[in-house]
Amino acid sequence: MRIFPENVSTYGKEVDNLFWLITVFVGIAFVSSLFILLYPLIKNNSRKNPKAKYITGEKRKHFKWVLIALGLLLGSDFIILYQEHGAWTEIEAAPAKADVHVGIIARQWNWIFVYPGPDGVLNTADDVTVDEMNSSLHVPVNKNIVFELRSQDVIHSFFLANARFKQDVLPGRTLVRWFNITKEGKYDISCTQICGVLHSKMRNFVLAESADAYKHFTDSLYSAHAGKMAFK
Ligand SMILES: [Cu+2]
Structure with missing residues (x-):
């Protein structure tokens, strides 16, 4: 199965790899944010928890999850930046030998x-x-x-x-x-x-x-x- 038009350029593979790398990271982020939104909704339903909990998020055990999410996001951003740098400079700079x-x-x-x-x-x-x-x-x-x-x-x-x-x-x-x-x-x-x-x-x-x-x-x-x- 071919998703993209056929790649026929020397640097096309790098662009495709970047596409998949970003798609995987975004896919993971999408699925996990859906999970984070929906799972507590089901787990802490009104029958099990008639009285809502009030969490301000200032306690360390709560706040650490903000930092973990931030770390994961920054980490994947840096991986993408690192991977794209090579492709970017290659495509943007004219090659040494122009035929x-x-x-x-x-x-x-x-x-x-x-x-x-x-x-x-x-x-x-x-x-x-x-x-x-x-x-x-x-x-x-x-x-x-x-x-x-x-x-x-x-x-x-x-x-x-x-x-x-x-x-x-x-x-x-x-x-x-x-x-x-x-x-x-x-x-x-x-x-x-x-x-x-x-x-x-x-x-x-x-x-x-x-x-x-x-x-x-x-x-x-x-x-x-x-x-x-x-x-x-
Ligand atoms: Cu035009």
């Missing part, structure tokens, strides 16, 4: 992809911009794809569920993030911040393909673009 640089720009209402052009360097004159509804961002598999996230208008959010990557895209800021997809395929990009009436139409894809197929794609994109530039 491909691309630009991803959100606008109302589409994802725009900017390829670096024949020189492989982003933000230069030969960059090629693709702004088409439902288009795919082509990337090679098993490569570090480093991307610059920008927004042209409002706050959007870039969500690539199969890579376990989600990041708000903020107007006026450029965020550098990355992923490395380990399996060929076509994966959904969705926008996860309500960004206007056609928010739900911001459906694009990441197409992870072999190095050869990727080269073929960029070659034909760049030569088509060079042709267009020459005609101008």
Whole structure:
């Protein structure tokens, strides 16, 4: 049984592990608080205890339970913090070796992809911009794809569920993030911040393909673009 979409990114497993860790802690807290609420209610019912007890909670034997609960809560918080620190720094920091640089720009209402052009360097004159509804961002598999996230208008959010990557895209800021997809395929990009009436139409894809197929794609994109530039 698969609960999540298939994980195809190098760091996805860490995110999934964190999800389960937090779910287990929250689950235990949920069940035990229900128990603490309901058990005394049943045990000390009015038939057994016609007169209610008045407990102020100041005595040590009562107050110690507050401290125990606090300790357990803080303890699980620190375990989560400790576990998430590694995943967080890994995903937030760009990897030492970037194989491909691309630009991803959100606008109302589409994802725009900017390829670096024949020189492989982003933000230069030969960059090629693709702004088409439902288009795919082509990337090679098993490569570090480093991307610059920008927004042209409002706050959007870039969500690539199969890579376990989600990041708000903020107007006026450029965020550098990355992923490395380990399996060929076509994966959904969705926008996860309500960004206007056609928010739900911001459906694009990441197409992870072999190095050869990727080269073929960029070659034909760049030569088509060079042709267009020459005609101008
Ligand atoms: Cu959006």
